[in-house]
Amino acid sequence: MTRWLDETEQRHWRAYIYATTLLHEKLSRELQEAHGITLADYEILVRLSEAPDRRLRMSHLADATLASRSRLSHQIDRLEKADLVRREACETDRRGSNAVLTDHGWDALVEAAPTHVAGVREHLVDLLTPEQFADLGNALAVVARHLNSPDLPAEQLA
């Protein structure tokens, strides 16, 4: 038996779909117009910039950015062509490679970051009260944990 969404739930759900789609597009477009990179590119650069020696294993980076291995591989191809990232062989595991942020990549990130942060503030954070934003973050943290955990049988909760 399906328990349907009542009218209010449906309204909230549509607001969710609507807002998340629009926000993602807007932030990505702003980055692209100002700096020629997408939001996905930006997130890769951020991860690398935070990593020790500004390098990460491909698979780790794929997990962190929620990309498939194949997708990340292509994406790194492009970033490599743009000289924002380069690949290097992994010392300890000869199957592996590291993605390394180039100096040019670092500079690009430093330039793009204000655009990104301003967008996040303008189109999200500053539209809400601090409590609202905190509640949003906490609620979505629950969702993220749920979706990220290996699928437990639902019964386990009973």
Add this chain to the structure above:
Amino acid sequence: MTRWLDETEQRHWRAYIYATTLLHEKLSRELQEAHGITLADYEILVRLSEAPDRRLRMSHLADATLASRSRLSHQIDRLEKADLVRREACETDRRGSNAVLTDHGWDALVEAAPTHVAGVREHLVDLLTPEQFADLGNALAVVARHLNSPDLPAEQLA
């Protein structure tokens, strides 16, 4: 001067990106595996099913689903191949076409709806208290309104 995100804001922002990406993927994959349609397809079918005579102008449908005209056109191509939707000429405006839900499309929607609703509940609604979910919806409604409105100069708010 850029006002950076503090550590807490950053945590919330990452939860946002993480959860919205995962949730979208999960719901789309569930639909695809069970019924061979994506979330975007599903939303088109829903809009058509709710419209008078189960038909809508292409441009209206594009706006409603936040798709570019070009993207919608391709998407309708696919749905037409799958016999879920068909096109028909618009009577009152010879430039236009209507997308019409076929009987088969209606049946597919009726079949897919329980999967979708169950997913939304399992991975979002039922993870939160009713208040949390309502707050989420209301906060995102603010965001959606903001992003949807024609760009006012920021000064207008002062």
Add this chain to the structure above:
DNA sequence: CAGGGGTGGTTGAAAGCCGGACGACCTGTC
């Protein structure tokens, strides 16, 4: 230390997506 199963990452082909250009058509104005 040989073999088998698993993992890391890349690749190519096919499908999907977007922006921009386009032809067709509508509508207001003179």
Add this chain to the structure above:
DNA sequence: GACAGGTCGTCCGGCTTTCAACCACCCCTG
């Protein structure tokens, strides 16, 4: 009633994503 400017939907070219196959390598087991 002609024309200018807008709107409707499609199409083209180029890029992105996905899927599945693949090679190279690791590691465990016997």
